Amino acid sequence: MTTRLHCFGESGNAYKAALALELSxxxxxxxxxxxxxxxxxxxxxxALNVMGEVPVMVDGDVTLTQSGVIQLYVTEKxxxxxxxxxxxxxxxxxxxxxxxxxxxxxxxxxxFLMNFLHEEKRPRDVIGFMQGRLKxxxxxxxxxxxxxxxxxxxxxxxxxxxxxxxxxxxxxFGFDRADWPEIxxxxxxxxxxxxxxxxxxxxxxxPADRA
Numbered sequence: 001m002t003t004r005l006h007c008f009g010e011s012g013n014a015y016k017a018a019l020a021l022e023l024s025x026x027x028x029x030x031x032x033x034x035x036x037x038x039x040x041x042x043x044x045x046x047a048l049n050v051m052g053e054v055p056v057m058v059d060g061d062v063t064l065t066q067s068g069v070i071q072l073y074v075t076e077k078x079x080x081x082x083x084x085x086x087x088x089x090x091x092x093x094x095x096x097x098x099x100x101x102x103x104x105x106x107x108x109x110x111x112f113l114m115n116f117l118h119e120e121k122r123p124r125d126v127i128g129f130m131q132g133r134l135k136x137x138x139x140x141x142x143x144x145x146x147x148x149x150x151x152x153x154x155x156x157x158x159x160x161x162x163x164x165x166x167x168x169x170x171x172x173f174g175f176d177r178a179d180w181p182e183i184x185x186x187x188x189x190x191x192x193x194x195x196x197x198x199x200x201x202x203x204x205x206x207p208a209d210r211a
Contacts, residue, residue: 001027001059001060002027002028002029003021003026003027003028003029003057003058003059004028004029004030004031004057004058004059005017005018005021005028005029005030005031005055005056005057005058005070005203006031006033006045006048006049006054006055006056006057006058007030007031007032007033007054007055007056007203007204008032008033008034008035008054008203008204008205009199009200009202009203009204009205009206010035010036010116010169010199010205010206010207011035011054011055011203012104012107012108012111012165012166012169012199013053013054013055013067013104013108013165014054014055014067014203015165015166015168015199015202015203016055016067016068016070016071016104016161016162016164016165017055017057017067017070017071017074018030018055018199018202018203019161019164019196019197019202020070020071020074020081020158020161021057021070021074022195022196022197022202023080023081023156023161023193023194023195023196024074024077024078024080024081025078025195026074026077026078030202030203030204032203032204032205033045033054033205034205035054035205036116036210040052040053040054048063049065051065053065053066055067055070057070057073059073067162067165068096068100068158068162071096071158071161071162072158075158081156081157081158081161082157082158083152083153083157084153084154084155088152088153088157091152091153091159092151092152092157092158092159094159095151095152095159095162095163096158096159096162098140099159099162099163099165100162102133102137102140103134103137103141103163103166104162104163104165104166106130106133106134106137107134107165107166107167107173107175108166109130110127110130110131110134110173110174111166111169111171111173113126113127113130114127114171114172114173114174115171115172115173115207116207130174131173131174134173134174134175135174138175138179138180138183141163141180141182141183142180142181142182142183143182145182145183145185145186146182149186149189150186150189151163151186156189156190156193160186160190164186164187164190167183167187168187168198168199169199171207
């Protein structure tokens, strides 16, 4: 049975789950959620996920929400991306929690404020504050990657798939790969994985569709 991932291309959190599914080799397909058309706020979607968020994964009688939970489910099914030892598994989780708190949540909000709100509604002071916090997060990640190819261990893990979630998007939100050479090298490692795809190629929906 084909796993279905309810998602849309602009969502970095959905990308984390979609990328894990794609790189794992599992049989899956994306189901487009018209987020900007209000689809995630409908009663029908709320019945699928009361939180009104993507991604939502449906695999037979299993329905899961939140990208990290879906990533862990992929690891349960395939044995991939979880770390090679119990110590690595804990370190993978540490970086996933860090990403959700320090990187993705702030990058996602800043990108939304800078690109998907009407210009006259963009809160300049908030954006500036968030970009300062993001710079500190980029520095943390760049420093950690200075002597390693992957965030944890010797191969790609859910830590990498989580932390990269927003960093491939072209819209401006205060991140330029050229400013962070270790992050840039690490992102190139991810791009070199067999099966890697850009979020707008992996999932339906992009700003160009609404232009």
